Amino acid sequence: MKIVAAKKILKANDQLANENRAAFSGRQVFCINLVGSPGSGKTTLLEALFAQWGQRCAPAVIEGDIAGQVDAQRMEQIGVPVVQINTDGMCHLDASMIAAAAQNLELTGVTMLWIENVGNLVCTAGYDLGEHLRIVALSVPEGDDKIIKYPAIFQRSDALVLTKIDLLPHLNFRTAKARADMQRLAPEARIFEVSARTGQGLPELATWLVERRAAAAPSRS
């Protein structure tokens, strides 16, 4: 019987992820891995950010889903170049899928490449895709206990975006607790409170992302 250790697979993934990152950097494409549960508002957040930037940003998107093209169709509708990855049951994206998807995207002129990961707070944490920045979206209806219950994904993210913040008056979500839990796990991470519906918090997030992109590729600020 042949046994392949999960550690070895992850090591191979890390190597490929580093190659992806180098390729993106070489083309001055800033790559962001957006993770979060199904229904946390990842696609809606992308739509809102792209509307916020308008012509000032040239995004492209890789959509990861187990099945279907619902989110990719939403990107096409707003004129954003998109490639859909269907994982066929796999619950996360890996670096080899991103390498293959990127080959099907025209990256010339693209400044920001977004990867919308499969909705999942568990194993998406373990897979570096070659991104420059990882953002975790947590919608307030999901509850303020998720950071405690799924620490790895929060610990390994550069920013926490609390989404659907306009629903707070109807919920028992404790924003201060979520902030404290996140700060304990990831002291360097930024925390944003956003409503794609009302626009609250969007400008702050949009500005921070542009700054991070500029810091990563100074020649194209």
Ligand code: MG
């Ligand atoms: Mg989505």
Ligand code: ZN
């Ligand atoms: Zn998985």
